[in-house]
Amino acid sequence: xxxxxxxxxxxxxxxxxxxxLSAMFGCQLLYPxxxxxxxxTIKKMNDGLLSQKFEKILSADFRxxxxxxxxxxxxxxxxxxxxxxxxxxxxxxxxxxxxxRPMLPTIEQQVQLVTALDEYKNDGTPWRAGSxxxxxxxxxxxxGKTDFDLGDEFWFSGLGNxxxxxxxxxxxxKVCFCCGxxxxxxxxxxxxxxxxxxxxxxxxxxxxxxxxxxxxxxSVRVCPIPNTERLKALGLAQQIASSD
Numbered sequence: 001x002x003x004x005x006x007x008x009x010x011x012x013x014x015x016x017x018x019x020x021l022s023a024m025f026g027c028q029l030l031y032p033x034x035x036x037x038x039x040x041t042i043k044k045m046n047d048g049l050l051s052q053k054f055e056k057i058l059s060a061d062f063r064x065x066x067x068x069x070x071x072x073x074x075x076x077x078x079x080x081x082x083x084x085x086x087x088x089x090x091x092x093x094x095x096x097x098x099x100x101r102p103m104l105p106t107i108e109q110q111v112q113l114v115t116a117l118d119e120y121k122n123d124g125t126p127w128r129a130g131s132x133x134x135x136x137x138x139x140x141x142x143x144g145k146t147d148f149d150l151g152d153e154f155w156f157s158g159l160g161n162x163x164x165x166x167x168x169x170x171x172x173x174k175v176c177f178c179c180g181x182x183x184x185x186x187x188x189x190x191x192x193x194x195x196x197x198x199x200x201x202x203x204x205x206x207x208x209x210x211x212x213x214x215x216x217x218x219s220v221r222v223c224p225i226p227n228t229e230r231l232k233a234l235g236l237a238q239q240i241a242s243s244d
Contacts, residue, residue: 005153006108007131020065029081045087072103083127130160171221178202
């Protein structure tokens with residue numbers, strides 16, 4: 001299996017899941033083009049198909065199309081694809097996705113999911129994923145570090161952002177990994193520098209889960225964020241240009 005990054009939708013396996021989900025929905029879910037009738041896909045999802053498929057995938061008797069795939073990851077990838085389209089997700093399914101966070105193997109994927117679930121507006125506004133596709137990742141590594149791109153597999157901070165708001169510069173959880181509380185004074189995990197907690201109690205409670213993905217890092221990933229017009233002029237931020 002080819003893996004080109006530590007984030008979500010950065011492996012052949014995730015792309016295969018997206019392909020299988022597209023077949024399940026009868027429409028293109030990953031990077032749909034104009035001819036794929038994106039608006040029709042969103043309407044179909046909002047008319048009940050998305051909730052129906054979530055129920056099916058989350059049920060204990062669901063059998064993934066490929067034996068090596070986990071139904072929990074399939075549900076997470078469906079959630080990310082739905083948010084990228086701007087489809088409306090029922091709150092009970094958003095809650096189910098939050099519960100699945102420990103199933104993700106890297107802290108980058110966990111922070112991406114936690115951020116998306118916390119900041120997705122669920123009102124039709126698409127979510128921009130923080131992960132680059134294979135071609136964009138390859139191009140970035142060849143180009144190297146610029147004044148807004150660190151030359152790796154992530155867009156900006158890597159967290160992702162709502163399509164109507166600018167990205168953030170730091171790859172750092174904005175909510176407590178244990179209870180989901182927001183705050184300006186959240187404590188940061190001293191090892192991975194990415195997970196944050198309300199207090200030492202929340203950190204202790206979450207440690208049995210967090211330690212499975214926690215990896216030592218020297219510092220927080222920080223990427224400068226130029227204004228939108230500068231991004232368009234550079235012609236390298238495809239997600240921003242394509243949504244306007």
